[in-house]
Amino acid sequence: MRATSKGVAVAKAARLDDPGALGGVLTGVSFVGGLATGLSLADAPFPRPGADVKDVQRFFQDDAGPERINAGGQLLSAASLAVFSASVARLAGRTGEGARALQAMAIAGGALASLSLAASATAAAALTTGPGRDKDRARSLHRFVFAVGGPVHGAGLALLLGALGLAGRRTGALPRPLTTAALATAGVDALALVVLAVPKAALVVPAGRFPTFVVLGISGVRLARGAGAG
Secondary structure, X not given: OHHHHHHHHHHHHHOOOOHHHHHHHHHHHHHHHHHHHHHHXXXXXXXXXXXXXXXXXXXXXXXXXXXXXXXXXXHHHHHHHHHHHHHXXXXXXXXXXXHHHHHHHHHHXXXXXXXXXXXXXXXXXXXXXXXXXXXXXXXXXXXXXXXXXXXXXXXXXXXXXXXXXXXXXXXXXXXXXXXXXXXXXXXXXXHXXXXXXXXXXXXXXXXXXXXXXXXXXXXHHHHHHOOOOO
C-alpha cells in the first residue's frame, strides 16, 4: 500500500497541469542561447543602432553563419512566447470579473511580442543574404531590426507581463513576490517605447528584457505544475 501511494505521488508530481506554460522557460533559454552562441562565433562586434552601413554589412555578410544562429534562436523564442501567452490568457480567464479584459491584454501583448520578435529575426536573417548587400536596403533592415525587436517587442512584453502579474495575483496561482516582479518588470518594458524617440536610451531594452526572461521562466514552471505546486 505504501509503495502504491508513493507511485501515485510520483505520478502526480510528474504530471503537468499546463505543459504549454513551459514555453515561458524556453522563451528565455532560446533567445539567450542563440544570442550568446552567435556573438561568441562572430568575428566583429554587433553593430549598434546608427552604425555605419559598411559595419552593418561587414557583420551580417561576413558573420552570416553566427547571425543565422542568433536569428534562429529568436524565432524559437518567439514561438515559445506565443505558446506561453496562451497559458497566460487561460489563467486570466479564471480571474472572475474583468477576466475578458485581462485575457485581451494577454493575447494582445503576447501577439505583439511574438510577432515583433519574429519579424526582427526575419529581417536580421535577410541582412545575411542578398538584400543585405544593397546599402540602402541594409540600412533600412538594420533600423527595422532594432525598432521592432527592441521598443515594439518591449511594449508587447509589458502588456503580457502586466496580464500575468494581475492574473497570477487574483487567482493565487503565483506567489505575491513573483506577481510584484512581473508588474515591476512590465513597467520597465513599457519604457522601451521611449527608445523610438530617444535612441540613446537603448539600454532600457535589455534592462527590461532579461529580467522578463527570469519572470517568464519561473512563472512558466509554476503554471505548468499547477497553482497548488509548492
